[in-house]
Amino acid sequence: MSRSLALSGFPEWLPAQRLVESAVIDSLRHTFAVHGFSEIETRAVEPLERLLSKGETSKEVYLLHRLQEEAGTASAEKSSPDAARQLGLHFDLTVPFARYVLENAGKLVFPFRRFQIQKVWRGERPQDGRFREFTQADIDIVAPEELAAHFEVEIPLVMAAAFEALQRLGVPEVRILVNNRRLSEGFYRGLGLTDIDGILRSIDKLDKIGGPKVIELLIGESGATAEQAQACLDLAAITATTAAELEQAVHQVGGKYGVDQGDYGIGLTELTNLLQSACAQAPGSIIADLKIARGLDYYTGSVYEAVLVGHEDLGSVCSGGRYDNLASDGSKTYPGVGMSIGVSRLLSRLFAKEVFDVSRPVPTAVLVAVNDEETRAESDAVAYELRKRGIPTEVAPSAAKFGKQIKYADRRGIPYVWFLPSPAFTRADGSEVPATDHQIKDIRSGEQATANPQTWEPSAADWWPQVTPAAH
Amino acid sequence: MSRSLALSGFPEWLPAQRLVESAVIDSLRHTFAVHGFSEIETRAVEPLERLLSKGETSKEVYLLHRLQEEAGTASAEKSSPDAARQLGLHFDLTVPFARYVLENAGKLVFPFRRFQIQKVWRGERPQDGRFREFTQADIDIVAPEELAAHFEVEIPLVMAAAFEALQRLGVPEVRILVNNRRLSEGFYRGLGLTDIDGILRSIDKLDKIGGPKVIELLIGESGATAEQAQACLDLAAITATTAAELEQAVHQVGGKYGVDQGDYGIGLTELTNLLQSACAQAPGSIIADLKIARGLDYYTGSVYEAVLVGHEDLGSVCSGGRYDNLASDGSKTYPGVGMSIGVSRLLSRLFAKEVFDVSRPVPTAVLVAVNDEETRAESDAVAYELRKRGIPTEVAPSAAKFGKQIKYADRRGIPYVWFLPSPAFTRADGSEVPATDHQIKDIRSGEQATANPQTWEPSAADWWPQVTPAAH
Numbered sequence: 001m002s003r004s005l006a007l008s009g010f011p012e013w014l015p016a017q018r019l020v021e022s023a024v025i026d027s028l029r030h031t032f033a034v035h036g037f038s039e040i041e042t043r044a045v046e047p048l049e050r051l052l053s054k055g056e057t058s059k060e061v062y063l064l065h066r067l068q069e070e071a072g073t074a075s076a077e078k079s080s081p082d083a084a085r086q087l088g089l090h091f092d093l094t095v096p097f098a099r100y101v102l103e104n105a106g107k108l109v110f111p112f113r114r115f116q117i118q119k120v121w122r123g124e125r126p127q128d129g130r131f132r133e134f135t136q137a138d139i140d141i142v143a144p145e146e147l148a149a150h151f152e153v154e155i156p157l158v159m160a161a162a163f164e165a166l167q168r169l170g171v172p173e174v175r176i177l178v179n180n181r182r183l184s185e186g187f188y189r190g191l192g193l194t195d196i197d198g199i200l201r202s203i204d205k206l207d208k209i210g211g212p213k214v215i216e217l218l219i220g221e222s223g224a225t226a227e228q229a230q231a232c233l234d235l236a237a238i239t240a241t242t243a244a245e246l247e248q249a250v251h252q253v254g255g256k257y258g259v260d261q262g263d264y265g266i267g268l269t270e271l272t273n274l275l276q277s278a279c280a281q282a283p284g285s286i287i288a289d290l291k292i293a294r295g296l297d298y299y300t301g302s303v304y305e306a307v308l309v310g311h312e313d314l315g316s317v318c319s320g321g322r323y324d325n326l327a328s329d330g331s332k333t334y335p336g337v338g339m340s341i342g343v344s345r346l347l348s349r350l351f352a353k354e355v356f357d358v359s360r361p362v363p364t365a366v367l368v369a370v371n372d373e374e375t376r377a378e379s380d381a382v383a384y385e386l387r388k389r390g391i392p393t394e395v396a397p398s399a400a401k402f403g404k405q406i407k408y409a410d411r412r413g414i415p416y417v418w419f420l421p422s423p424a425f426t427r428a429d430g431s432e433v434p435a436t437d438h439q440i441k442d443i444r445s446g447e448q449a450t451a452n453p454q455t456w457e458p459s460a461a462d463w464w465p466q467v468t469p470a471a472h
Numbered sequence: 473m474s475r476s477l478a479l480s481g482f483p484e485w486l487p488a489q490r491l492v493e494s495a496v497i498d499s500l501r502h503t504f505a506v507h508g509f510s511e512i513e514t515r516a517v518e519p520l521e522r523l524l525s526k527g528e529t530s531k532e533v534y535l536l537h538r539l540q541e542e543a544g545t546a547s548a549e550k551s552s553p554d555a556a557r558q559l560g561l562h563f564d565l566t567v568p569f570a571r572y573v574l575e576n577a578g579k580l581v582f583p584f585r586r587f588q589i590q591k592v593w594r595g596e597r598p599q600d601g602r603f604r605e606f607t608q609a610d611i612d613i614v615a616p617e618e619l620a621a622h623f624e625v626e627i628p629l630v631m632a633a634a635f636e637a638l639q640r641l642g643v644p645e646v647r648i649l650v651n652n653r654r655l656s657e658g659f660y661r662g663l664g665l666t667d668i669d670g671i672l673r674s675i676d677k678l679d680k681i682g683g684p685k686v687i688e689l690l691i692g693e694s695g696a697t698a699e700q701a702q703a704c705l706d707l708a709a710i711t712a713t714t715a716a717e718l719e720q721a722v723h724q725v726g727g728k729y730g731v732d733q734g735d736y737g738i739g740l741t742e743l744t745n746l747l748q749s750a751c752a753q754a755p756g757s758i759i760a761d762l763k764i765a766r767g768l769d770y771y772t773g774s775v776y777e778a779v780l781v782g783h784e785d786l787g788s789v790c791s792g793g794r795y796d797n798l799a800s801d802g803s804k805t806y807p808g809v810g811m812s813i814g815v816s817r818l819l820s821r822l823f824a825k826e827v828f829d830v831s832r833p834v835p836t837a838v839l840v841a842v843n844d845e846e847t848r849a850e851s852d853a854v855a856y857e858l859r860k861r862g863i864p865t866e867v868a869p870s871a872a873k874f875g876k877q878i879k880y881a882d883r884r885g886i887p888y889v890w891f892l893p894s895p896a897f898t899r900a901d902g903s904e905v906p907a908t909d910h911q912i913k914d915i916r917s918g919e920q921a922t923a924n925p926q927t928w929e930p931s932a933a934d935w936w937p938q939v940t941p942a943a944h
Contacts, residue, residue, distance in 0.1 A: 005571055005574060005575040006575060007515065007517070007519075007557075007559070010515035010516075010517060011515075012512075012513070012514055012515055012572065013512070013513070014512075014576060014579055014580075015510035015511070015512055015580075015586070018510070018511050018512050018513060019510075019511075021513075022511060030862075033835035033864055033936075034835070034859045034862060034863070034864050034865070035859065035864075035865070035866070036834060036835060036836035036864055036865060036866035037835070038487035038490070038491075038833065038834050038835060039487070039490050039491075039494060040484075040485070040486075040487055040490050041484070041485070041490060041493075042484055043479065043482035043483075043484055043605055044482075044516075044591065044593070044605060045479070045482060045605070047479075048539075060539075061538070061539040062536045062537070062538060062539070063536070063537045063538070063539055064534045064535070064536065064561075064595075065534070065535045065537065066533070066534060066535070066595035066597075067520075067532075067533040067534070067535055067560070067595060068595065085479075087479070088539070089536075099477055100484065102477060103477040103478060104486060107486055108486075108487075109834075109883050109884045111869050113834075113866070114487070119516065121516070123536075123538035123539060123540065133515055133516060133517070143869070148869065148870060150845075150848060151869075154867075161859070277849060277852065280849055280852075280853075281852060281853075281856055361510065362508060362510050362581075362585075363505035363506070363508060363509070363510060364508035373622075376622060377749060377752055380749065380752075380753060381752075381753075384753060387506045387507065387633070390502075390506060391506070392505055392506050392507075392508055393506070393507070393508060394507070394508035394585070395626075397583050397615070397620065397623075398620065411581050412581045464505075
């Protein structure tokens with residue numbers, strides 16, 4: 001096969017990188033579970049009709065066909081009712097989660113708190129250089145009919161805790177930016193504007209295209225006057241770390257443009273409550289930033305975006321919000337709130353910035369040397385004893401000279417080599433070599449000592465590969 | 473949306489079942505890592521040409537199309553060289569692993585020991601009731617040009633250790649059945665037969681269709697005489713737990729039909745060596761069973777199949793073998809040996825047999841009660857303290873009456889409810905209720921005690937949900 005083996009948009013990691021990814025995912029799972037979230041996984045596919053019900057994303061879906069069906073008559077299959085449903089790969093974890101909740105509503109206890117860490121796929125053009133397959137880590141809380149506002153406070157705090165735990169591995173500090181749709185929308189309506197979705201989409205582009213261009217859009221596409229457009233920008237310029245700061249700033253802009261508190265009051269209260277709780281529980285990690293709009297039109301309350309401090313150029317690494325109408329079976333609606341981390345995107349960029357240090361690329365702590373192939377069973381027996389006590393161990397692949405076996409360990413990054421007992425013998429020159437017991441050699445320091453297969457342990461730092469912040 | 477939400481062939485688990493799956497996967501990851509296997513993941517898709525290069529499986533592949541491409545002109549896209557490659561979802565983890573090894577050969581250290589736990593997809597007809605998406609857990613060892621025979625001994629022993637560890641969760645004991653292609657093939661050739669692949673495929677059907685039908689096939693399709701066909705069946709009937717037993721049985725059948733040891737000797741030696749090592753390291757878990765043929769034609773040495781003791785009706789739960797020619801870039805070949813567990817299939821059947829007991833369906837150990845919404849922050853603060861020490865904690869969703877909050881915990885299976893201090897007060901009838909400190913209530917026993925948020929801990933068994941063998 002002569003053609004290139006790599007496929008653009010489908011990232012794959014080397015073993016050492018996978019160790020980092022694994023450590024990141026294990027840490028996230030731990031944080032989410034400690035906060036009482038249950039894990040679920042959903043199937044990779046959904047009927048196309050469901051994937052498209054969210055709108056806007058139709059271009060990004062991968063459709064599935066069975067090879068057999070392609071070769072033969074595509075239409076024959078479509079006569080059976082189940083087969084007639086065109087399947088596509090999910091492009092996020094929110095749409096499948098909403099479907100899972102509806103499907104299993106009778107078996108779940110609400111409010112249902114779930115986390116989900118899975119691959120998603122987007123049928124991007126290959127030439128765009130975007131990821132077409134990537135891992136997301138989502139948390140959501142849903143409840144039937146009503147969802148208390150305090151869950152909108154809890155979700156970003158769980159993510160703040162999740163990112164705080166990731167700092168031990170080398171992930172930079174996070175800052176979560178929050179806004180509230182009811183605040184922005186109420187303000188726009190108070191100004192007399194009506195194309196709310198259009199305004200939100202334009203505001204969402206602020207960082208990309210800048211203020212003057214956004215004003216043009218607001219005037220040209222959403223029918224705003226120059227003054228109304230400026231008011232939208234003034235509101236979007238507000239950032240605050242405390243509730244008092246936020247209230248003062250919003251009231252000032254509101255007063256300047258004559259927007260009544262009645263229009264945006266509920267949203268402002270929700271956002272100040274969020275800030276207040278955040279300041280108490282995780283000071284500095286959450287700030288109000290009123291330019292956060294989120295492109296998607298299904299958000300109805302709080303909206304979130306997170307950036308890494310000092311790495312703002314990476315863009316948003318985690319985002320989400322409250323949605324009131326996403327999961328509905330027609331008779332019952334399940335409002336929810338959630339956030340999603342783009343794990344693959346985050347890692348690919350942090351790999352490029354070399355923020356991680358991995359102590360070794362293999363799990364193995366000990367290589368048991370082999371004296372000769374006839375006595376390999378004795379080396380296997382030592383490995384068995386070590387593994388029984390949870391020590392990651394390999395047996396040398398061949399009974400090469402010890403120097404070569406040590407080199408093999410070194411090439412793989414294995415810190416220790418174990419030597420089996422050898423009997424006393426007489427060298428060709430007549431000198432005596434005494435019998436030795438089991439020996440363990442730290443090949444980094446060269447230190448060697450007698451060891452017992454039933455009791456020897458590596459240091460805690462050497463037991464498993466360690467992922468830590470790179471020193472630079 | 474009125475149509476059914478479930479899709480046949482795409483299993484999904486409820487949270488308690490996912491807890492079991494997670495515990496199984498974590499246990500497998502641990503065992504594999506303790507044996508020095510590095511984890512990798514590969515992309516879900518491969519070019520169709522690569523998926524089909526293994527043969528036989530063409531009917532089971534899911535092809536991908538971008539929705540955009542469907543809608544417009546499908547051919548326009550195909551002019552770009554990368555886009556021209558038809559992509560399909562992988563149907564196993566061996567084909568992608570072979571490609572990964574070729575692609576990254578320069579960055580890997582050989583022998584490369586890897587494990588991989590991922591979903592795979594097969595485009596089965598929906599009406600067949602087979603899984604179309606399922607999780608596999610694979611281990612393989614590959615090396616350039618040569619792979620020592622002792623790795624064929626190691627792989628089934630690692631799987632035996634993996635299944636032994638799973639017994640703690642409730643998975644029944646495993647028995648790994650081994651055979652050697654060189655032994656069977658040498659024997660068939662010694663009989664004067666030439667359609668080796670055909671004979672292997674027929675022998676593979678023994679359990680399904682029985683001896684007489686297999687004899688018919690051997691005679692009708694592979695050109696065997698009645699005596700040759702009977703010889704094949706006599707060989708396939710051999711099972712042995714020790715090397716001596718195996719040698720005696722094979723020599724007896726060989727002698728009876730005049731097949732020379734020179735024809736099957738290498739295969740027999742490899743198989744007796746495997747049995748010998750297995751008896752020393754994991755007595756009873758591995759037995760020789762000469763009817764094991766494996767349908768796939770790329771196996772060249774040892775072949776393995778595993779069944780659960782007492783649950784043989786489930787069929788093979790884990791299988792694999794040695795392959796010499798699967799990974800090749802034209803100039804260099806990477807022989808390998810591996811085994812694969814069908815995790816979803818195994819679990820769906822063990823769920824049906826109710827072999828697992830899950831102590832609770834949610835991670836949460838403690839529900840912190842809320843006195844009233846105004847003081848929710850105080851409950852949040854207690855939860856924060858408990859989580860800081862790794863105790864899975866939720867705060868009550870609403871400040872309902874305590875009875876209702878306890879009922880909520882009970883419905884979710886949360887064992888403990890935490891109550892915050894309350895001041896002394898006087899009841900309407902004049903009686904005094906004294907002030908209380910923080911209280912923890914075990915809602916199973918009703919026991920309640922004073923507790924300190926900074927020091928209280930649940931019992932080890934209550935800390936996380938436990939998966940154990942069901943008592944029956």
